[in-house]
Amino acid sequence: MKSIDTSIYTAVTEAIRGEAKRLLSEGQISVIVGYVAGRRTGSAQPIVVTNAADAAILIFTPACVNNLAVYLTKAKKEIPKSGKIGIIVKGCDLKALVGLMGESQLKREDLYLIGVPCAGVLASTMQPAAGLTADTIAPKCRECDAHLPTGCDFVPVAALPPQLQLEGVYTAEIARLEALTSAERWAYWKEQFAKCIKCYACRQVCPFCFCEQCLCDRNKPQMVETTPRPAGNTAWHIVRAMHLAGRCAGCAECERVCPMDIPLNLLNRKMAKELKELFDYEAGFEVNEKSPLTTFTEKDDQSFIK
Amino acid sequence: MQKYISQQNLNILLDKLIAEGTRVVAPRMDAGTPLYEPLKNSGEMLTDQLPRRSAKEAFFPVCEEIMSYEKERQQITLTDVDPARFPETVLVGVRPCDAAAIPVLDAVFSWDYKDEFFLERRKKTTIIGLACTIADDACFCTAVGLSPSDTRGSDLFLTPLEGGGYACETYSDKGETLINNHSGLFTRQSKTKTLPLAEPQTEQIDLKKVKKWLDEHFEDPLWDGNAVRCVGCGACAFVCPACHCFDIVDEGTEKAGKRRKNWDACGFWKFTHHASGHNPRDLQPKRYRNRIMHKFKYYDDKFGQTLCTGCGRCVRICPVGIDIAAIVEDISRKD
Amino acid sequence: MDHIIQKDFEPKIIAFVCTWCTYAGADLAGTSRMQYPANVRVLKFPCTGRIDPVFILKAFQQGADGVLVSGCHPGDCHYIAGNFHARRRFAAFRKLLEFVGVDLERLQFSWVSAAEGGKWVEVVTDLTEKVREMGPMVEFKELALEEQWSGTIDTPELKEAYNQI
Numbered sequence: 020m021k022s023i024d025t026s027i028y029t030a031v032t033e034a035i036r037g038e039a040k041r042l043l044s045e046g047q048i049s050v051i052v053g054y055v056a057g058r059r060t061g062s063a064q065p066i067v068v069t070n071a072a073d074a075a076i077l078i079f080t081p082a083c084v085n086n087l088a089v090y091l092t093k094a095k096k097e098i099p100k101s102g103k104i105g106i107i108v109k110g111c112d113l114k115a116l117v118g119l120m121g122e123s124q125l126k127r128e129d130l131y132l133i134g135v136p137c138a139g140v141l142a143s144t145m146q147p148a149a150g151l152t153a154d155t156i157a158p159k160c161r162e163c164d165a166h167l168p169t170g171c172d173f174v175p176v177a178a179l180p181p182q183l184q185l186e187g188v189y190t191a192e193i194a195r196l197e198a199l200t201s202a203e204r205w206a207y208w209k210e211q212f213a214k215c216i217k218c219y220a221c222r223q224v225c226p227f228c229f230c231e232q233c234l235c236d237r238n239k240p241q242m243v244e245t246t247p248r249p250a251g252n253t254a255w256h257i258v259r260a261m262h263l264a265g266r267c268a269g270c271a272e273c274e275r276v277c278p279m280d281i282p283l284n285l286l287n288r289k290m291a292k293e294l295k296e297l298f299d300y301e302a303g304f305e306v307n308e309k310s311p312l313t314t315f316t317e318k319d320d321q322s323f324i325k
Numbered sequence: 326m327q328k329y330i331s332q333q334n335l336n337i338l339l340d341k342l343i344a345e346g347t348r349v350v351a352p353r354m355d356a357g358t359p360l361y362e363p364l365k366n367s368g369e370m371l372t373d374q375l376p377r378r379s380a381k382e383a384f385f386p387v388c389e390e391i392m393s394y395e396k397e398r399q400q401i402t403l404t405d406v407d408p409a410r411f412p413e414t415v416l417v418g419v420r421p422c423d424a425a426a427i428p429v430l431d432a433v434f435s436w437d438y439k440d441e442f443f444l445e446r447r448k449k450t451t452i453i454g455l456a457c458t459i460a461d462d463a464c465f466c467t468a469v470g471l472s473p474s475d476t477r478g479s480d481l482f483l484t485p486l487e488g489g490g491y492a493c494e495t496y497s498d499k500g501e502t503l504i505n506n507h508s509g510l511f512t513r514q515s516k517t518k519t520l521p522l523a524e525p526q527t528e529q530i531d532l533k534k535v536k537k538w539l540d541e542h543f544e545d546p547l548w549d550g551n552a553v554r555c556v557g558c559g560a561c562a563f564v565c566p567a568c569h570c571f572d573i574v575d576e577g578t579e580k581a582g583k584r585r586k587n588w589d590a591c592g593f594w595k596f597t598h599h600a601s602g603h604n605p606r607d608l609q610p611k612r613y614r615n616r617i618m619h620k621f622k623y624y625d626d627k628f629g630q631t632l633c634t635g636c637g638r639c640v641r642i643c644p645v646g647i648d649i650a651a652i653v654e655d656i657s658r659k660d
Numbered sequence: 661m662d663h664i665i666q667k668d669f670e671p672k673i674i675a676f677v678c679t680w681c682t683y684a685g686a687d688l689a690g691t692s693r694m695q696y697p698a699n700v701r702v703l704k705f706p707c708t709g710r711i712d713p714v715f716i717l718k719a720f721q722q723g724a725d726g727v728l729v730s731g732c733h734p735g736d737c738h739y740i741a742g743n744f745h746a747r748r749r750f751a752a753f754r755k756l757l758e759f760v761g762v763d764l765e766r767l768q769f770s771w772v773s774a775a776e777g778g779k780w781v782e783v784v785t786d787l788t789e790k791v792r793e794m795g796p797m798v799e800f801k802e803l804a805l806e807e808q809w810s811g812t813i814d815t816p817e818l819k820e821a822y823n824q825i
Contacts, residue, residue, distance in 0.1 A: 057646050058654075059462045064646030065554045085645060089556065097553050097609050145641040146461060196759065205761025205799055210356045213806070216378070216387055216588065220558035224644045234714070236595060242714045244576050246388045246587050249806040254717060257760060261713050264752050276644035278377060278560045280358045286759070293755040298748065312752065315744035317734065320751055325770035325783055350809075363809055386810030410813045578722065 023081075023138050023151040024180045031079045031135050034175025035107060038133060039074035042105055048131050049102030052090050054083040062147035065090065067098060079107065081151040084140045085224075086270040088115040091125055092229040105131040109140070110165025113304060114268035115226040120306045122266070124229065127306070134171030136179045139163070143275060153185055159271035159284065162187030169304050189288040196285070208253070214279035215252035217245065221273035221283055222259065227266045234258065260286040265294050265311040268302040327514035330483070331490040334510040336367035339417065341507065343367075348412040350383055352376045361416070361423075370418055372485075373459065379566035379636065380423040381430060383416050384446040385588075387563075391442065392584040394577070408445035415503070417453040422466045422636035424454045424478035426566035432628040433569060442586065451499045454479030455491075460523035463637030465650040468527040471634055486517045525635070527650060530657045532621065532631055538656050539622040543614070551652055552613035554645045559590030561639035561647075567620070567632045570596075591615050621653065671725040671791040673700040673784070676711045678743070681732035681773045688777035696781040697788040700728070707731065709742025713753040716767065721800045726766045726791035728783065733771040743771075762799065766791060 035053065042048045055066040055076045063082040067090070068074060087106055090098050098104075108116060113134060119125045139151060139160035149155045166179050196204055222228045235243040235255055243258055244251035267287045274284040294300045297320055300311035330338070342349050349364045352371040359374040361382065395402045427447075434443040457464075457473035466472060476482045480500035483491035492514055495501050504511050562568040572589035576582055589596065592613070597606045606612045624632035633649070640648050677683045683704050689696065705711055708731030719727050729750065737743040750769055758764050770783045791797075 058648045058651035059640070062646055062648075064648075067553050082646075090554075095556075095609075097549070144646060145463075148462070201758070201761050201763045203761075204759065208760050209803065213808075214356060214358055214360070216559075216563050218559040218563045218590070219593070220556075220560045220642075220644050223556035223558040241576070242712075242718060245574060246576055246585050248388050248808055248811070250721065250800070250804045251388075253760070253803060254721065257717055257756060258714055260756055261753055264756070272644070276558075276560070276642075278564055278642040280356075280377075286756070289759050290752065290756060293752060297751055312745075312748055315741065315748050317744075319744070319747050321734070321747055321771075323751065323754060323769060324747070325768065382808070382810040387808040389811035390807070390813075406813065412813070 021153045021183055023153070023156060023183060025081055025138050025151055027136065027138070027176050027180065028079055028081070031175050032077070035077050035079055035133060035135070036074050038173050038175065039068065039077055039105065040071045042131060043068070043074060044071035047103060048105040050099055051077075051105035051107075051131075051133075052087045052098070053077040053105075053107040053133075054079060054085070054087075056080075057082075057147075060148045062144060069099075077107070079135055081140050082144055082147045083107075083109075084144055084157070084272075084275060086112045086115055086226060086272045088112050088119060088226040088270075089224055089272075091116070091130075092119065092226055093124065093231070094223075094229040103129060103131050105133060107133050107135060108168055108171070109135055109137040110163065110168045111159065111268065111270040113168040113171070114165065114302045115270050117304055117306050118266055118268050118302060119226060121308050121310065122227075123308075132168075132171040132173070134168030134174045136167050136174065136176055137163075138166065138179055138182055153183065156185070157271065157275065158188045159269065159274075161185040162189065165304070189285060190292075192282070192285060193289050193292065209249060211281050212252040212256055213249045214281055215247060215256070215277075216279065217247035217252065217255065218278060220276040220278065224272045224276050225263070226268070226270070227263055228259075234262075256281075256283070256286065260290055263287055264290040265298075265300060265313075267291060328493050328504065328511040329486075329490060329514045329517075330493055330511050335483075335491065338507055338510050339364065339367035339370065339415075342415055346413075348414045350380075350414055350416045351418040361419075372418060372455070375420060375636070375638075377638070377642070378564050379426065379638065380416055380419050380452075381426060381566050381569070383414060383450060384427065384443050385430065385434075385569060385571070386586075388585055388587040389442060390583045391573075391586050393582070394584070395581045396579060406442075408441050411446050411449055414446070414450040415453065416450055418455045419452055419479065420457055420636070421454060421471055421473060421475040421477070421479075422464075422634040423566045424452055425471055425475055426634045426636075427452065427478040429567055429624075429628075429630050429632065429634070430569055432630065433624075436627075451503050452478060452480045453500075453503075454482040456482070456484040456519070457523040458485055458520050460525045461637070461641075462526060463640040463650075464523070464525040464635065465527040465637055465640075466635035467525045468530045468650060468654075469532065469631055469633050469635040470529065473523040473525070485520045487520055488517055490517075492517075492519060527635075527654075530653055532625075535653055535656050536622050536625055538659055539618055543618075547652075547656070548610040548614040551647065552610035555592065555609050555613050555647060556645055557592050557594055557609055557612065558644060559588070559592055560642050560644065561616070561649075562590035562592060563588055564638040564642055566634055566636055566638075591619070617649070617652065620649075669792065669796055671699050671788055671796070672723055673697075673726045673728060673788055673791065674719040674724040675700050675702045675728040675730065675784070676705060676708075676715060676719075677702055677729075677772075678708045678731035678738075679704055679706050680738035681736065681771075682730040682780065684774035685772045685776045685780045688774065689780045690777075692777050694777060694781045696784050699788045700784050707737065707739050707742035708746035709737070709739065709744075711746060713749065716753070716757075720762070720766075720797065721804070723801065725794075725797045726768070726787050728768050728770065728787055730770040730772045730780075730783065733773055736773065763794070763797075765794060766797060
């Protein structure tokens with residue numbers, strides 16, 4: 020199977036270690052959020068490093084799947100938020116950070132962004148020892164337009180080796196579903212949502228699900244059934260997709276972390292597609308204080324309104 | 326006494342049970358995910374994949390109704406669920422890490438309150454275990470005192486043989502009854518060798534030493550260091566064969582609704598949220614500490630057992646790569 | 661999908677309306693003694709901008725066969741811009757519902773002003789008759805009867821419960 024060229028990841032790792040050590044020892048940042056190797060061969064996990072000496076354990080590999088932006092939101096109170104925070108970001112992660120800045124959750128001057136040129140990461144870290152190939156690469160990476168993050172404070176290695184052109188899967192799958200009848204679509208999603216067990220992994224890893232109390236956790240009033248049965252699960256996923264519309268940056272973490280393999284990113288990509296068509300909105304690297312559902316124009320589409 | 330059953334006869338047995346109206350639950354593919362689910366026919370059963378969730382849900386459902394209410398004007402009717410309606414079940418293809426967790430759960434569900442929902446289902450279920458010939462680097466059953474051929478929890482245990490078929494051994498009356506009811510399908514064990522069993526690459530952890538460290542280190546930087554990455558979802562608790570916390574909720578409308586018992590997880594921030602607004606485990610390190618403590622200390626204190634069977638599911642699906650085996654190994658190496 | 665075709669099916673239509681325009685328009689229809697189907701249950705909100713998509717979802721879940729959302733014409737909102745926000749929100753939400761498999765013929769949006777009693781009658785009648793043709797909305801009702809396999813006991817009582825919804 021065709022493998023993806025990740026030869027630069029070693030150089031990226033070295034550069035990250037050097038930069039992190041420099042920043043921490045010079046006191047330019049108080050903490051850096053990055054990745055470290057796990058026990059299982061080829062695995063990686065997020066880490067918060069506060070001493071310069073520990074900078075030597077930071078890595079960047081195809082198993083560095085996590086969107087670290089989630090650790091900077093107000094939902095994660097455990098990360099010390101004083102002083103400047105360094106963070107390792109792939110292109111997709113940076114889009115999420117940019118979105119958070121647009122929502123006044125973060126200030127650019129409080130962050131030191133270390134952008135990584137990324138050829139792709141694994142679709143799933145259930146078996147992290149797998150090499151990065153066209154089969155094991157994350158679906159989101161196949162249609163990535165953000166291999167090289169821009170606007171960062173430091174980008175180790177300014178260019179990526181030529182990449183394999185891979186066909187995206189989301190566009191095709193969304194088109195396939197759109198071509199079905201309502202009843203067929205309902206049956207598809209019913210089968211998928213029936214697997215959901217309301218573990219809320221999708222919500223907890225999402226950088227945009229930072230509400231102090233999620234609407235779906237409230238019972239006065241109760242808007243969504245909490246029981247993990249098909250009716251409750253369908254309501255949960257519809258509400259979440261709607262709350263992310265116009266905000267989701269497409270990091271697809273929700274889909275990756277779902278223990279039941281529910282194709283959640285299809286919902287988010289569909290909404291992104293609609294918002295692009297309806298209101299010309301797209302998540303990107305520029306901070307945008309105007310999100311599509313908090314603004315309006317006099318000439319918005321109302322063809323569906325009598 | 327050891328018996329033998331061929332793959333074909335096993336299929337015949339399962340199809341016979343299904344035809345009789347017994348619910349036969351085994352690993353099967355559900356919309357692309359392997360899960361323990363009721364089979365429609367024996368052909369659906371998977372023998373080469375570990376289901377994403379454990380077998381505990383046959384006794385401790387993901388969500389179950391325990392009572393329903395109806396209100397007609399001022400008249401309120403409450404209806405309890407009748408445990409006599411729980412179906413007769415045969416659980417087959419249960420891995421040792423899943424089967425061994427069931428007797429561990431028996432302790433808590435028959436402790437100060439006898440949970441009839443769990444216990445009635447237990448009474449009506451026969452468990453057929455299956456030895457493992459494959460393991461991956463997340464499996465660590467051997468580290469916690471189990472093995473790919475451990476028979477704890479199984480009423481009948483199958484070991485795959487070279488050339489096909491299984492050696493079977495019974496460990497309870499239920500197992501004996503099952504064989505006797507279908508004696509034509511089982512023959513005397515021939516001298517065929519078993520297939521090589523899986524060999525998880527983990528060394529036995531000294532659980533007593535780990536417990537002693539936990540007894541003495543309620544406050545320790547280890548908790549902050551490890552929990553800082555935990556995002557507080559319930560994935561680990563839900564896929565775990567041994568985790569058993571639940572929430573009782575009343576959901577419905579003014580006119581009708583149900584009281585349900587749903588899975589809950591100590592990782593959720595609301596898990597210990599009091600009605601007063603106080604939350605003793607308000608930060609993730611405190612919640613993660615509770616997880617490790619419960620599994621490797623509190624359950625041992627109460628019931629003399631470890632609340633972990635080393636199946637490795639939590640390690641595989643943790644969104645942030647938390648590796649409980651690595652944490653416990655670390656603790657066992659501390660002085 | 662089978663469902664028993666009930667000859668006496670009366671659609672349940674839930675209408676989420678704004679106080680200042682549509683509700684007043686509906687009131688005018690009433691004082692003018694205009695006749696229209698009595699299937700509609702009206703829920704009054706200060707403004708369409710207050711109508712959370714989750715209310716529409718809940719209406720369908722709790723047995724509505726059709727849902728109407730109606731408010732002031734753009735530019736006439738009592739709160740200046742509420743209906744502009746609602747317009748965008750509903751444009752997005754209906755796409756989501758459609759993608760999940762809900763038939764959008766059951767969900768209607770309209771602008772009905774306080775003077776448009778006639779339009780209110782027209783909109784409500786159209787939706788009611790359309791939904792009557794389509795039959796009851798069974799998707800959510802059937803969904804509500806499903807449990808995880810581990811919590812399922814048996815089915816005869818569930819069929820009875822279905823008919824009571």
